[in-house]
Amino acid sequence: MLRLDNKQIIKIYSNTTKTDAAKSYERISDFYAGKSVFITGGTGFLGKVLIERLLSTCTDIESIYVLIRSKRGMKLEQRLREITDAPIFDKLKSIKPNTIKKIIPIEGDVSKPDLAIRTSDEQKLKDNVSVVIHSAANVNFLASFRTAMKINYEGTKNIIALGKKMKNLESFVYISSVFARADKLTIDEVIYPRLRKEEEVYSFIDMYGDDAKTTEKFLCGSPNPYTMSKSLCENYLQENRGSMKTIIVRPSIVTPIIGEPLPGWCDSWVAAIGYFSDIIRGLTKVTYGHPNVVIDMIPVDYVSNLTIVAAARGNQSDDVLVYNSCSSSSNPISSQMINDLILEESLKYKNHEWKPRKVKLYLSPLVVKSMMFALEMVPSFLADIFLRLKGETPKYMEMQKLSILLKYVLRKFTMKSLYIKSENSQKLIATLDEKDKVLFPSDPRTISWFKYIPIFCHGIQKHLLKSKQ
Numbered sequence: 001m002l003r004l005d006n007k008q009i010i011k012i013y014s015n016t017t018k019t020d021a022a023k024s025y026e027r028i029s030d031f032y033a034g035k036s037v038f039i040t041g042g043t044g045f046l047g048k049v050l051i052e053r054l055l056s057t058c059t060d061i062e063s064i065y066v067l068i069r070s071k072r073g074m075k076l077e078q079r080l081r082e083i084t085d086a087p088i089f090d091k092l093k094s095i096k097p098n099t100i101k102k103i104i105p106i107e108g109d110v111s112k113p114d115l116a117i118r119t120s121d122e123q124k125l126k127d128n129v130s131v132v133i134h135s136a137a138n139v140n141f142l143a144s145f146r147t148a149m150k151i152n153y154e155g156t157k158n159i160i161a162l163g164k165k166m167k168n169l170e171s172f173v174y175i176s177s178v179f180a181r182a183d184k185l186t187i188d189e190v191i192y193p194r195l196r197k198e199e200e201v202y203s204f205i206d207m208y209g210d211d212a213k214t215t216e217k218f219l220c221g222s223p224n225p226y227t228m229s230k231s232l233c234e235n236y237l238q239e240n241r242g243s244m245k246t247i248i249v250r251p252s253i254v255t256p257i258i259g260e261p262l263p264g265w266c267d268s269w270v271a272a273i274g275y276f277s278d279i280i281r282g283l284t285k286v287t288y289g290h291p292n293v294v295i296d297m298i299p300v301d302y303v304s305n306l307t308i309v310a311a312a313r314g315n316q317s318d319d320v321l322v323y324n325s326c327s328s329s330s331n332p333i334s335s336q337m338i339n340d341l342i343l344e345e346s347l348k349y350k351n352h353e354w355k356p357r358k359v360k361l362y363l364s365p366l367v368v369k370s371m372m373f374a375l376e377m378v379p380s381f382l383a384d385i386f387l388r389l390k391g392e393t394p395k396y397m398e399m400q401k402l403s404i405l406l407k408y409v410l411r412k413f414t415m416k417s418l419y420i421k422s423e424n425s426q427k428l429i430a431t432l433d434e435k436d437k438v439l440f441p442s443d444p445r446t447i448s449w450f451k452y453i454p455i456f457c458h459g460i461q462k463h464l465l466k467s468k469q
């Protein structure tokens with residue numbers, strides 16, 4: 001009989017453990033090998049980064065189906081080019097030019113019955129898709145309640161209905177927003193009870209349309225119809241997901257790329273980016289807020305990487321799994337610090353509308369309004385008179401009015417700190433080995449704001465402000 005001494009036994013055990021550990025660790029790219037992903041919102045800011053990251057990091061992915069609606073009379077192929085012509089695809093196209101052929105456009109509209117997609121396309125999706133990432137939404141904070149419900153809520157219902165028909169679906173990921181429940185000061189990674197019943201919302205809309213005052217009361221503390229619609233989607237998903245393994249990723253304020261493939265890239269003027277760009281170009285001198293208020297921001301590539309990882313790791317539980325993709329609880333940054341870092345960087349640029357100045361923050365709306373009048377409206381009015389005298393078209397009052405409206409809309413986010421928890425996300429990131437942590441950076445604790453804000457400002461300058469001039 002073969003007898004092993006202790007040393008040999010220890011060696012065998014340690015080898016077995018190593019081999020088992022190596023076997024049980026699934027690379028994120030291995031999960032996607034040979035599989036197809038269906039993405040909505042692929043022409044958007046986050047969607048483009050998601051597609052690029054999936055193609056660059058998961059090289060054996062089978063295909064990415066992207067739902068694209070017809071818009072501005074453009075053909076489907078032209079709209080597809082809107083995605084692949086974005087500079088974030090340059091690196092991929094130069095290294096692996098054929099990879100972008102894995103993007104398969106599917107014509108459709110989330111807000112239409114059955115997504116208005118062709119029967120043959122629906123069949124392809126039902127047969128082939130393993131992962132759904134539903135990112136499409138109307139993200140306009142000023143959108144009417146009806147529009148927010150039509151695109152965000154009905155759209156999500158339609159995508160859920162399709163997801164349930166998919167034969168090989170492993171993960172259904174809904175991109176929500178941490179601000180869906182900004183009525184709370186602490187936001188945990190759970191789905192909170194409904195704010196309103198669906199029928200209540202529709203009868204309210206039928207009765208009051210978009211009357212601002214009644215809407216504000218009806219929203220139960222949710223900042224706007226957009227955030228309310230996102231929160232209702234979460235409830236709908238929880239109640240109607242069937243057997244789909246469901247994950248919700250909730251980003252906070254999504255900001256330009258910090259890392260791969262193109263630091264600083266951003267193509268969205270949406271809400272917060274418009275707000276920061278107004279500080280960069282010197283339009284904003286005063287706003288609603290307090291220097292110590294924490295502003296929760298997260299780079300778009302971190303959101304995208306977390307989403308890719310979350311879908312790959314799946315949901316082993318019977319509940320919906322929620323991941324907050326945010327920074328306030330793990331690496332907070334205050335309004336004052338953001339403004340100071342933006343100012344320091346912006347002063348290096350020569351193309352501002354006005355010389356950027358330290359932004360003053362006040363909680364009193366009366367003080368903010370008076371200061372805006374004196375420091376922003378009056379100089380803009382005078383600058384427009386000067387333009388008229390030179391025979392040029394006035395522009396500053398119009399720009400300033402938009403900037404003031406944006407500050408007003410965002411005041412609900414800039415006047416109070418939210419503490420957004422992210423333990424689930426931290427646990428998810430902890431499942432990655434060192435190689436995958438490098439490939440899919442998503443841990444907000446790794447962000448150095450001192451290094452990132454200059455990248456962020458440079459990106460807004462290069463990709464948004466310069467292109468606008």
Ligand SMILES: NC(=O)c1ccc[n+]([C@@H]2O[C@H](COP(=O)([O-])OP(=O)(O)OC[C@H]3O[C@@H](n4cnc5c(N)ncnc54)[C@H](OP(=O)(O)O)[C@@H]3O)[C@@H](O)[C@H]2O)c1
Pocket residue numbers: 040041042043044045046047067068069071108109110111134135136137138139151155175176177178230250251252253254255268270272
């Ligand atoms: N950006 C942020 O700061 C932020 C923060 C928290 C959460 N989120 C969430 O992240 C997701 C992505 O946001 P984003 O910043 O990437 O927004 P975005 O740039 O405005 O992109 C929105 C995407 O949704 C698509 N879409 C809108 N209506 C559609 C419809 N009826 N049918 C099909 N597609 C439609 C748009 O397509 P078109 O090109 O055809 O318009 C676009 O691809 C959203 O769910 C949003 O709620 C964003």
